[in-house]
Amino acid sequence: SLRHTLSLAVVLAATAGLAHAAPASDEPIQPLEAPKVKNAGMVELGKKLYFDPRLSKSGFISCNSCHNLSMGGTDNLKTSIGDHWQQGPINSPTVLNSSLNLAQFWDGRAMTLKDQAGGPIANPGEMASTHTLAIAVLQSIPAYVAEYKKVFGSDKVDIEGVTKAIAAFEETLITPNSRFDKWLKGDKKALTKDEIAGYELFKDSGCTACHNGPAVGGNSFQKMGVVEPYQSTSKAEGRVAVTKEEADRFNFKVPTLRNVEMTYPYFHDGEAATLTQAVDTMGRIQLGKSFTKEENAKIVAFLKSLTGDQPSFLLPILPPSTDATPRPTP
Numbered sequence: 569s570l571r572h573t574l575s576l577a578v579v580l581a582a583t584a585g586l587a588h589a590a591p592a593s594d595e596p597i598q599p600l601e602a603p604k605v606k607n608a609g610m611v612e613l614g615k616k617l618y619f620d621p622r623l624s625k626s627g628f629i630s631c632n633s634c635h636n637l638s639m640g641g642t643d644n645l646k647t648s649i650g651d652h653w654q655q656g657p658i659n660s661p662t663v664l665n666s667s668l669n670l671a672q673f674w675d676g677r678a679m680t681l682k683d684q685a686g687g688p689i690a691n692p693g694e695m696a697s698t699h700t701l702a703i704a705v706l707q708s709i710p711a712y713v714a715e716y717k718k719v720f721g722s723d724k725v726d727i728e729g730v731t732k733a734i735a736a737f738e739e740t741l742i743t744p745n746s747r748f749d750k751w752l753k754g755d756k757k758a759l760t761k762d763e764i765a766g767y768e769l770f771k772d773s774g775c776t777a778c779h780n781g782p783a784v785g786g787n788s789f790q791k792m793g794v795v796e797p798y799q800s801t802s803k804a805e806g807r808v809a810v811t812k813e814e815a816d817r818f819n820f821k822v823p824t825l826r827n828v829e830m831t832y833p834y835f836h837d838g839e840a841a842t843l844t845q846a847v848d849t850m851g852r853i854q855l856g857k858s859f860t861k862e863e864n865a866k867i868v869a870f871l872k873s874l875t876g877d878q879p880s881f882l883l884p885i886l887p888p889s890t891d892a893t894p895r896p897t898p
């Protein structure tokens with residue numbers, strides 16, 4: 569239909585102007601490369617903090633509770649559960665490859681991983697602590713203070729350093745070597761016939777207008793419901809909450825599709841339980857396309873080839889609390 573053609577043109581025009589979208593090859597998707605670790609000490613400290621539930625008021629919730637690195641960096645829940653079993657308003661996006669995002673959160677309200685990391689600690693619906701309390705906990709643990717001093721040169725722990733270290737750890741959470749990447753780099757046996765057919769469908773149908781670049785997304789905000797409105801169960805308004813521009817209502821950050829097999833359920837409201845469902849919805853409401861069962865299965869097969877090497881490290885052992893450490897409170 570004309571309406572459909574027009575909306576597609578809008579999408580393509582919007583995408584063409586993106587600084588992050590410039591493809592390095594003639595493929596719309598580029599391989600992920602393993603990150604170079606700049607400061608191993610800072611990464612190690614950030615890893616401990618990422619796993620430390622004492623950054624929460626209850627002493628029970630860590631970053632890893634909602635971004636579980638054993639489960640694709642998500643909680644696999646529709647919306648997250650926070651302090652006092654509170655049901656959060658929105659689906660938890662993966663932390664894997666999040667350093668490639670143009671901004672953090674579904675509406676992009678944090679520009680950097682460092683800016684983001686202070687949020688959940690003090691969010692009453694998430695970890696429900698305060699920065700003052702979280703710092704007091706860390707400051708009371710000599711092993712943390714010593715490690716902090718080695719990294720930052722000061723024995724006064726502060727939120728600046730804490731969020732910087734968490735962000736440095738997150739920057740290492742890149743997942744290279746997916747079968748799709750091997751195929752892109754020339755190993756033509758790395759994908760099956762159906763997976764290649766799925767990639768062709770993904771390109772030819774127009775999915776790569778929004779899901780492109782090394783992260784297969786993460787580099788633009790787009791309308792959820794270009795061709796048909798999306799009936800959401802959540803109150804999230806999207807990017808308009810940040811820009812106050814009506815044109816940004818219901819625009820969300822296009823999520824990365826790296827490791828998407830592991831990051832169910834899908835969409836900001838977590839309403840799509842399966843990839844089959846998510847692909848069907850995307851086809852209909854973003855592109856005005858109804859995929860056959862076979863086409864859908866091929867696209868899903870391609871998407872599953874985007875699962876890369878998951879983070880791998882020794883489980884961090886956290887220094888124990890001391891007599892001076894503020895105790896968790898229910």
Ligand code: HEM
Pocket residue numbers: 618629630631632633634635648649650651656658659660661662663666669671672673674675681684685686688689693694695734
């Ligand atoms: C979003 C990291 C704790 C639930 C994010 C994002 C990052 C992140 C990087 C943005 C990802 C993206 O937009 O693609 C962290 C870190 C934490 C932490 C470092 C610990 C300090 C938690 C906890 C919960 C949680 C404990 C659940 C109770 C969420 C949710 C979002 C989110 C629901 C999406 C919010 C929105 O877009 O409005 N987190 N997170 N996070 N995280 Fe966390």
Ligand code: HEM
Pocket residue numbers: 579770773774775776777778779789790791792794820821822823824825828831833834835836837843846847850851854855867
């Ligand atoms: C979300 C696939 C086309 C923009 C998603 C998700 C999948 C997906 C699996 C869920 C990811 C997650 O929640 O972690 C596809 C496929 C497409 C396609 C297979 C082609 C048939 C498009 C197009 C656009 C777009 C053309 C831009 C106009 C988005 C946005 C989201 C999303 C904004 C997040 C929406 C929300 O949660 O509110 N896509 N996509 N997609 N995609 Fe697509």
